[in-house]
Amino acid sequence: QVQLVQSGAEVKKPGASVKVSCKVSGYTLTELSMHWVRQAPGKGLEWMGGFDPEDGETIYAQKFQGRVTMTEDTSTDTAYMELSSLRSEDTAVYYCATDTFDYWGQGTLVTVSS
């Protein structure tokens, strides 16, 4: 059984960066392909990007290209999502999930406010 545990809530100022972590247990990160999805308050799910095992590379939604970086530390089975140049519209709950979206983290609330 895969378990994904994310880091805690963050409050950031506009223009700053945030890095959210996602610790995997039950499997090793090398056995999984991780993706990130966000959900603004009262809004729907928005795919941000993730690892494509067919191409062997990380792909990003066009909307976030240049501003998001997804990395992995296989020594600690932890995936990371870093979003830079934050603006108020980035206030959302950020989820990590396996690439088939069978398993999700609990979500991390990122609040961007001056």
Place this chain on the structure above:
Amino acid sequence: SYELTQPSSVSVSPGQTARITCSGDVLAKKYARWFQQKPGQAPVLVIYKDSERPSGIPERFSGSSSGTTVTLTISGAQVEDEADYYCYSAADNRVFGGGTKLTVL
């Protein structure tokens, strides 16, 4: 197109059948998944490969596909099924539908 279109809301009485549609060109070529999301919780997969049900999901949840439209059917909807439902498909880019709020009242 990579857009998936869902109705914003569906309402049924307990025991009735709820049907939620999802339309998009990508669905003619790629499988769809459906997710249930209750307030304050992460989404839960309820249907994959258009019509397969993961273990632990009640049999009243089913899925079907026809051309560019997939449908989630909840037969005999219960009050606890009230939630937001999202379709999803994996084209070159992954995409979620806009979500449908199901009210069972």
